[in-house]
Amino acid sequence: MSPDRAVLQEAIDHGEREGGSVEFKERLTRTQHLEGGRLESLAAQLRHRVLSGDGEATYVVGVTDDGGIAGISHDAFSESMDVLSILAEEADAHIHDVQTWGVNGTGDGREDDHENGQDGGSGNGLVGVATVRTGAMLETDDDHIVVGTAGHVDHGKSTLIGSLVTGRADDGDGGTRGFMDVQPHEVERGLSADLSYGVYGFSDGEPVRMDNPHRKDDRAGVVREAERLVSFVDTVGHEPWLRTTIRGLVGQKLDYGLLTVAADDGPTRTTREHLGVLLATDLPTVVAITKIDLVDDERAAEVSREVERLLRDVGRTPLPVARHGVRTAIEEIDETVVPIVRTSAVTAEGLDTLDALFEKLPKQAADEGEFRMYIDRTYSVTGVGAVASGTVKSGSVETGDELLLGPLADGSFAEVEVRSIEMHYHRVDRASSGRIVGIALKGVREADIERGMVLLPREADPEPVREFEAEVMVLNHPTRIGTGYEPVVHLETVSEAAVFSPEGGRLLPGDTGRTRVRFKFRPYLVEEGQRFVFREGQSKGVGTVTGVNPTD
Structure with missing residues (x-):
């Protein structure tokens, strides 16, 4: 037995x-x-x-x-x-x-x-x-911050987060990375192929960490005991999975970005691409120079200068925390000022600095509008039913709420009810803007829920969009972009092929211009002001929705 x-x-x-x-x-x-x-x-x-x-x-x-x-x-x-x-x-x-x-x-x-x-x-x-x-279900703090990570493959991103959430030094072979890898083949290959989630917190100024993040009781314990929570959306560094990284950075309601650059390797093309996505979404970002234990002081200083030049090249102001202090970094960080911290998961250098930053960094202003959550993952639990997971983009949701789910392939929305809500394996009765949650839904099968759908209040009157107008910037493209160009558009948790029709018939590398964007296969809920990333092969760009054309 x-x-x-x-x-x-x-x-x-x-x-x-x-x-x-x-x-x-x-x-x-x-x-x-x-x-x-x-x-x-x-x-x-x-x-x-x-x-x-x-x-x-x-x-x-x-x-x-x-x-x-x-x-x-x-x-x-x-x-x-x-x-x-x-x-x-x-x-x-x-x-x-x-x-x-x-x-x-x-x-x-x-x-x-x-x-x-x-x-x-x-x-x-x-x-x-x-x-x-x-006792009532857990009431979580309103100061919970969500950090999206990015960085080139093997630059120590998952290892760094694993050491932060457990308080353990790495064994030099990526041992703490295993706490963030979620699929067996990722553990075997030492690569992350999907989004992972980690959490730790602070109580009376002291870190509250997990012994083993794979145990749900450990995660629930942090949520229960910490006065302030820090959640990490750990993305993917390997080039073939760049689309997953974009989904993690664009599809979550993040407060901050954390970009890792290995001291032995320095900034790479992938580093520049990930930085471009972070900055395109106006996300305040911290750069962690990792693996300091593998290089001498001269090499560490050289990589620091490279990172500073890279930031200045894209119009950002680097702020080395060792020189200016944690308090200054907390006060100055925004869309233009980027703190830089030197770290080692093996020697624990710089981890206390990151702790000090994450304990005090202010929560970004919450959107108090009506409830909205774009779905990132779905799964089914026996005895509970369909569960939709994602980050609450705005408003709040409670157990028993009646919601709309969609759009379905035909553009309609299904009526569902919130059966229960979980956050990092801890049952809660309410979740507000910025929380990463799983919502068990009554009235729908898991097979009918897809990434990119959205949950809204029952009284909402959503109009699904097949086509929208946008202003875009081409970051990288070998030739001109003309009418009929078909990239994949990443907007919220939507990842869908679309057809571009640029104003004037073309866009050149480095250009900023207007274009009509039409999803190839189905409608989604899109609104003015939303930011998105598009990519196709080696070409990449960012955009902002400027107008929508609801489906007939």
């Missing part, structure tokens, strides 16, 4: 006892358990179980009153969790964790653990263990 399966067996063996903290429920329904006074009595029962367990109760769902494993359908389990969440809220408690297992038709449990959010569902039904804890 696996340790996870033992959790279920232990709860069943403990049994439902008078004055105990374990409760058996075959299923919970809205009609039977939330009406006619049942809500109050069941909430009182839950409160009693939580008190009996010194602040924690265990609800076993999908079992009979005597502990026999019955198993219920996925829909019935989802409804049961909805009802249990309402009962917990009524009792000033919250669902902290849910584990589920598939069961077959004979009542014999077949292990199918979905604790890590993987979908499966062997057998004919589900049985689950929900941990309910006293």
Whole structure:
């Protein structure tokens, strides 16, 4: 029997006892358990179980009153969790964790653990263990900052972030990078091929770090304990995956950028491209010169001068933190002033400086308009359903909110409901602008949700766009750009082929001009003022939406 399966067996063996903290429920329904006074009595029962367990109760769902494993359908389990969440809220408690297992038709449990959010569902039904804890769901701070990282492959970007969030020195072979790699082939090759997310924080001026970022309890612990949170969107340095880096920098609501440049290698073409994307989005940026332990003082000074020249070439003012101090860097950083820090993940040089910066850097002004979140990832959780992940761009969202999801391929929007919200594996009842969250949605299948879609309030009246006007700057292109040019446009989390029709018929390298942009395959929600990046082969550029043409 696996340790996870033992959790279920232990709860069943403990049994439902008078004055105990374990409760058996075959299923919970809205009609039977939330009406006619049942809500109050069941909430009182839950409160009693939580008190009996010194602040924690265990609800076993999908079992009979005597502990026999019955198993219920996925829909019935989802409804049961909805009802249990309402009962917990009524009792000033919250669902902290849910584990589920598939069961077959004979009542014999077949292990199918979905604790890590993987979908499966062997057998004919589900049985689950929900941990309910006293107190409302976590209220997170309003000073939470989100940092997007960029840098050439093997310039120590993921290693640096791994050392920051764990407080561990690297072993010299990229060991802490493994905390940020999310796919098996990335760990094997030592390259990151998708966006990764890391988090640490501060409490009373001291860092709150993770022992192992792969454990969801470690991440949840940081969110729970820190007074100020710092989230990293760790992007991709390898040229073939530049589109993923662009998605990470353009598709998230970031407060700051962090660009890494290795001291032994210096700035590269990829460094310049990543810097161009960061600056094109007007993102205040810090440059970390990494791997200082591998070079002598003369080489370190040479690379620092190269970085300073690179910044001046693009109209930015470099600010070496070692010379001017952390306080000056915090006061001066903006779209034009770029602090520079020398670091080593092996010797920990400069990590305390980055800590001091991230503890005090001000949160960028939040957009308090209506709720909006562009979807970056989707997945399905057994017993919960479809989950859409992304960064809240504006406004706020709460559990139970009714939303619109779309546009679908035909330009329509589906009506959905927020079942639950998680931030770095910690359940929250509300998320506001700038938070990276996963939102479980009721009323839609995971297969019908796509990256680039958006979540909006039910009362919104969105008009999907197939075509828009833009002002663009061509950063790099071997020849002229003419009518019919087809790059990939990266706008928010949208990554879609589009056709350009430049005003005057052409754009030359270094030109700034106007063009009409038409998505080739489907409409998206696009609005005036949004920034985007376009690329095709070696050509790249940036643009701003100046006008939209809603789909007929």
